[in-house]
Amino acid sequence: MNSSFAIFGLGYVGAVTAGCLASRGHVVCGVDVHPGKVDALMSGRSPIVEPGLDPLIAEAMAEGRLRATTDSVEAVAGASVLMVCVGTPSLASGRLNLDYVRAVCAEIAAALTNHPHPDGPRLLVLRSTMLPGSTRSLVREFFAGLIDGGALEVVVCPEFLREGTAVNDFADPSLAVVGTADGAPPRLLERVAEVTVAEPRVMTWAGAEMIKYSCNYFHAVKVAFANEVGRLSRHLGIDGREVMEAVCADRRLNISEYYLRPGNPFGGSCLPKDVSALGALARQEGVPLPLLESVLPTNQAHLDALLAQIEVHRPRRLAILGLTFKADTDDLRGSPMVAVAETLLGRGIDLSIYDPLVNLSALTGANERDIRQRMPHLGRLLADSAEQAVDGADVVLVAQRCTGLDRLASALDRSQVVIDVNGWPGLETLTEHYEGSCW
Ligand SMILES: NC(=O)c1ccc[n+]([C@@H]2O[C@H](COP(=O)([O-])OP(=O)(O)OC[C@H]3O[C@@H](n4cnc5c(N)ncnc54)[C@H](O)[C@@H]3O)[C@@H](O)[C@H]2O)c1
Incomplete structure (x- = not known):
């Protein structure tokens, strides 16, 4: 089944999604408030730098499957799947700024209310990274009536692509997740599968939202951990890269699911003692290792x-x-x-x-x-x-x-x-x- 897509936000996620979906045979309309991004796409170029994306966009434009507009009403009118890929930056306080998502949701809700789709319900895919609970409150604010009236299904499909390898990641995602209101498979599963490409894990909206943050949190902790090992190693005259390569070579306990289930605090005769000893050594040597220092307190918490x-x-x-x-x-x-x-x-x-x-x-x-x-x-x-x-x-x-x-x-x-x-x-x-x- 080939669907028609309206993709809101032509940044790193939206432009890749638009180009890749169009190259898979779908009809795609990109929407952005930034006229420069719309113009770039309309002239067959990617609005962002991403290896492999320009040819996909040029080909899809030439074949009439891809276009772009600043007019959200026009984009919604012709689409069976609406995707929100706008930015969710941090506010100065560090809290999440949902203003762009809310603005797009308001536009979509108004367009859907004023122009009901004759061919059954639309699928709204929230792709932007949003904190757990965001979708529920957006639905309450903008879409409850449309959902109750059978005009719309809302799912959360977090994006896991990496800039620089995004085109390949789209075709072969590291993880595919779909969140629905009740955690049951989406009614419009076939359309969802066009977006996620791989078969998605199904869970609630909040669960899907949490997974995206958990992945990024985990990645950040991995980088910070490797860098702390590297800093202390360097200070001690040890090759930290060699150490981490050896650590990563253990696929049974280290790079594995082991130790990654919520449950017991850690204990035993080794972990508390060894975390404590390495932390004490780092303090004594004047090497600040805040991540390592936080491990015993978080276990106590x-x-x-x-x-x-x-x-x-x-x-x-x-x-x-x-x-x-x-x-x-x-x-x-x-x-x-x-x-x-x-x-x-x-x-x-x-x-x-x-x-x-x-x-x-x-x-x-x-x-x-x-x-x-x-x-x-x-x-x-x-x-x-x-x-x-x-x-x-x-x-x-x-x-x-x-x-x-x-x-x-x-x-x-x-x-x-x-x-x-x-x-x-x-x-x-x-x-x-x-x-x-x-x-
Ligand atoms: N960049 C990544 O590698 C990546 C990966 C996974 C998830 N994400 C998440 O995906 C989301 C988008 O990220 P990004 O990097 O593509 O952001 P981006 O800033 O590159 O792009 C966002 C686009 O949305 C547009 N926009 C803002 N308001 C709009 C509106 N009302 N209507 C239409 N367009 C509007 C902006 O002009 C901009 O072009 C964020 O939530 C981000 O956290 C990003």
């Missing part, structure tokens, strides 16, 4: 958030399932769940803990010393089974899958609050009060 989430229920008795710092070990050193237990016990909450791998009499060395110092009375808090642990608890904190889901189902009362730290599929069906710890 995550633990504090979990404590607050538990305490909001004012439990008299809390059951903790899983005490070690991660699954399949008996190591309690630096365990976040020990910190939770220690803190809440100190605040007068009755605890009952089950972890099949914790055998106090078998602990030795630093592991034993650490736990005896932090929780001298741990022994009397340990239950023999998950069933015994959850019995009588108001809140059940599930940090590990240390029993079967079926056994837990028979032990749990549906009125008990269950807080799932790491995401255990099926756990949400066991209670009327299920909470993920951070999702």
Whole structure:
């Protein structure tokens, strides 16, 4: 199916999108408030510098599939898909400026209201990068009536292209995402697929908005991390590039999904100690590493958030399932769940803990010393089974899958609050009060 597109904003995203869609056989009209950009496109040139884009635009213009205008009403009238690719810069305060998007939405809503499309609903694709919640408020302000009347479907399709390789990225995107009002597949899925090229992941508007920011945040953190490693390495006379190449060669733990799921704070005998030691060395050497310095505080903030989430229920008795710092070990050193237990016990909450791998009499060395110092009375808090642990608890904190889901189902009362730290599929069906710890 070939659709007709109106693309608002002929900057780096809009011009590439217009040229690439037109080269795929679609009829495209670009819209921009900047007459120079419209003139450039109309004379067969790209309004921005992007390798490979000029020939696509020249060819599509010559074949009559591409044009440009400053007249949004005219553009909307002839299009079945409307795409918003205008800028979303920062305000002086650092907050997001949605003025350009709002202006385009107002123009589109007015054009659609005054010129209803005879051939069924239009698809409005919000491509500009917008904070979570933006689409919902734009829809409320401009499009609710059109959607209710069946004239419009609104989706969020964030753009993941990189300037300089944008034409290739359009044809082979690193990620394709579509956000819909309720997270269900869009009704106009075929048209959406023309925009995303690859099969998109489907989620809510806000989820799609958040993914775009998460990607950019992640990229920024990666650059900052590599540069901090580089700065400290250079200071110490080490080749930071060689270090990072080796770090990146580990595809199992480093460049992988590992450690990238929201859940537990990190703990154990290595990560807190080693982050602390490298930070101390950098401080001593006078090398500022703000990202590294922020890692322990953010881990503590995550633990504090979990404590607050538990305490909001004012439990008299809390059951903790899983005490070690991660699954399949008996190591309690630096365990976040020990910190939770220690803190809440100190605040007068009755605890009952089950972890099949914790055998106090078998602990030795630093592991034993650490736990005896932090929780001298741990022994009397340990239950023999998950069933015994959850019995009588108001809140059940599930940090590990240390029993079967079926056994837990028979032990749990549906009125008990269950807080799932790491995401255990099926756990949400066991209670009327299920909470993920951070999702
Ligand atoms: N540049 C990138 O690499 C990139 C990648 C992914 C996502 N994004 C996001 O895509 C969006 C667009 O980015 P960009 O780099 O293309 O911006 P840009 O500033 O290059 O282009 C925006 C265009 O919108 C036009 N415009 C403003 N108001 C308009 C209106 N009312 N009607 C029609 N046109 C209007 C401007 O004249 C300009 O040509 C932003 O939200 C950005 O964050 C950018």
